Amino acid sequence: MDISDPDRVVRLAVAEALARVADEDSLGLGEGDALENLGVALREVLRRALDDRVPLTTPEFVDLCRDLRLNRDSFDLLGHYLLTALLAQHVGPDALIRVGVLLGTVRRYLPAPRPPAHRNAGPAPRRRDVRADNSVVGRYQRPKLPEHLPNPPSWTCTGCGREWPCATKQSQLLAEFGGARASLAVYLGSCLVAAAEDLPTLPLPRARLRFLGWLPRARI
Numbered sequence: 468m469d470i471s472d473p474d475r476v477v478r479l480a481v482a483e484a485l486a487r488v489a490d491e492d493s494l495g496l497g498e499g500d501a502l503e504n505l506g507v508a509l510r511e512v513l514r515r516a517l518d519d520r521v522p523l524t525t526p527e528f529v530d531l532c533r534d535l536r537l538n539r540d541s542f543d544l545l546g547h548y549l550l551t552a553l554l555a556q557h558v559g560p561d562a563l564i565r566v567g568v569l570l571g572t573v574r575r576y577l578p579a580p581r582p583p584a585h586r587n588a589g590p591a592p593r594r595r596d597v598r599a600d601n602s603v604v605g606r607y608q609r610p611k612l613p614e615h616l617p618n619p620p621s622w623t624c625t626g627c628g629r630e631w632p633c634a635t636k637q638s639q640l641l642a643e644f645g646g647a648r649a650s651l652a653v654y655l656g657s658c659l660v661a662a663a664e665d666l667p668t669l670p671l672p673r674a675r676l677r678f679l680g681w682l683p684r685a686r687i
Contacts, residue, residue: 488505511528550654564661
């Protein structure tokens with residue numbers, strides 16, 4: 468990735484994202500140490516994401532997000548702010564893809580938002596733990612499922628060989644990003660830009676349909 472001043476990009480992008488968080492109090496963090504700690508952690512993971520020589524590792528950031536009681540919905544909003552700020556810095560599609568992968572990885576380890584409580588509703592039924600009913604579960608290691616990742620410059624799927632995003636990856640992305648959220652659209656848009664550069668013979672209308680046309684429409 469050709470970013471002349473990555474520290475400046477990180478500083479400006481995180482500052483803009485946190486300014487929106489503080490202005491709207493959209494994450495419920497207030498203006499104390501929580502917001503400052505989030506900024507420090509965001510700058511660190513973003514520096515790693517913008518350096519393609521460094522592996523993406525996020526356990527400390529996941530722990531902080533959990534300590535701040537961020538769920539998947541609130542993290543989606545934070546990711547949207549951050550990706551939008553990065554777009555304004557013109558970091559390029561490769562950087563956006565790495566940041567999108569990082570956000571999707573962290574999101575998987577965060578809790579889902581609690582459903583709204585219904586008045587006069589009884590206690591929720593406990594889910595049956597099938598592991599307790601089957602003593603052989605866990606004795607045998609299950610084969611690892613193929614990862615359906617993009618494979619530039621052909622932009623085929625590493626898991627099934629079909630055009631990426633394949634049907635399986637589409638389902639995974641909807642689960643990882645919580646539906647057709649803004650952060651998912653920004654991530655796929657950055658993939659579209661990169662694929663258009665790698666596949667100059669791919670008609671733009673077909674590329675848009677392939678990368679963005681499958682997203683569920685927002686409900687009105």
